[in-house]
Amino acid sequence: MSYILYGSRRSGSCIVELALAEVGATYEFRDVDLRKDRQREPEYAALNPQRKLPALSLPSREVLTESAAILLALERLHPEANLLPAMPAAALALRWMMFVATEIYPIVEINDYPERFVENPPGDAEIMRENARRIWRDRWQIVEANISGDPYLLKEGFSMTDLYIAVVSRWAQQDDWRPVNTPKVERLTRAISERDACAPVWKRHFA
Ligand SMILES: N[C@@H](CCC(=O)N[C@@H](CS)C(=O)NCC(=O)O)C(=O)O
Numbered sequence: 482m483s484y485i486l487y488g489s490r491r492s493g494s495c496i497v498e499l500a501l502a503e504v505g506a507t508y509e510f511r512d513v514d515l516r517k518d519r520q521r522e523p524e525y526a527a528l529n530p531q532r533k534l535p536a537l538s539l540p541s542r543e544v545l546t547e548s549a550a551i552l553l554a555l556e557r558l559h560p561e562a563n564l565l566p567a568m569p570a571a572a573l574a575l576r577w578m579m580f581v582a583t584e585i586y587p588i589v590e591i592n593d594y595p596e597r598f599v600e601n602p603p604g605d606a607e608i609m610r611e612n613a614r615r616i617w618r619d620r621w622q623i624v625e626a627n628i629s630g631d632p633y634l635l636k637e638g639f640s641m642t643d644l645y646i647a648v649v650s651r652w653a654q655q656d657d658w659r660p661v662n663t664p665k666v667e668r669l670t671r672a673i674s675e676r677d678a679c680a681p682v683w684k685r686h687f688a
Pocket residue numbers: 492493494515520532533534535546547548549582586590594
């Protein structure tokens with residue numbers, strides 16, 4: 482049996498889909514349309530009580546959630562795919578994947594659903610969203626300053642952290658800001674979008 486990925490266009494499921502493509506796994510994609518709030522429905526909540534994407538059902542039918550945990554699991558399940566380099570470079574890759582997963586990714590909920598975080602929407606929600614975007618930009622500049630490779634994060638070459646950076650960097654409506662302020666992130670993202678395994682997936686999500 483193959484993997485089953487629950488996802489939606491341009492969302493965190495794209496990170497997992499890119500990793501599945503990199504390891505050469507077959508998978509079935511089940512669309513849970515975020516634009517129609519399908520992740521809130523009971524059927525999906527039974528898979529992920531947090532009602533967020535992505536979720537990945539493993540061939541063993543264990544269901545995993547949390548994008549970073551899913552990538553770590555895929556790395557362990559498919560060691561031949563080299564999603565991580567050898568130590569000590571792997572430690573750096575993990576450091577920056579967890580930075581994006583824990584310090585940047587959560588901000589997208591404030592950007593996309595600011596009304597969840599304020600008592601008086603819509604006025605307060607807009608202020609909340611603007612603050613979220615400012616913090617978002619500050620944190621991406623930290624990532625930018627720590628990209629030591631070219632085009633990838635590490636000078637040792639590609640790692641799964643590059644998939645994570647490429648997808649999350651597309652969010653929060655920063656299309657004008659990004660190229661000017663984070664050119665290394667842009668170069669890395671372009672390289673991911675052009676990798677043989679990733680290109681078809683990237684096109685489906687971001688073309
Ligand atoms: N910590 C989770 C965050 C997942 C997450 O925020 N997913 C977003 C899509 S990119 C989502 O499903 N949002 C819907 C919602 O908040 O209602 C992970 O890394 O997988």
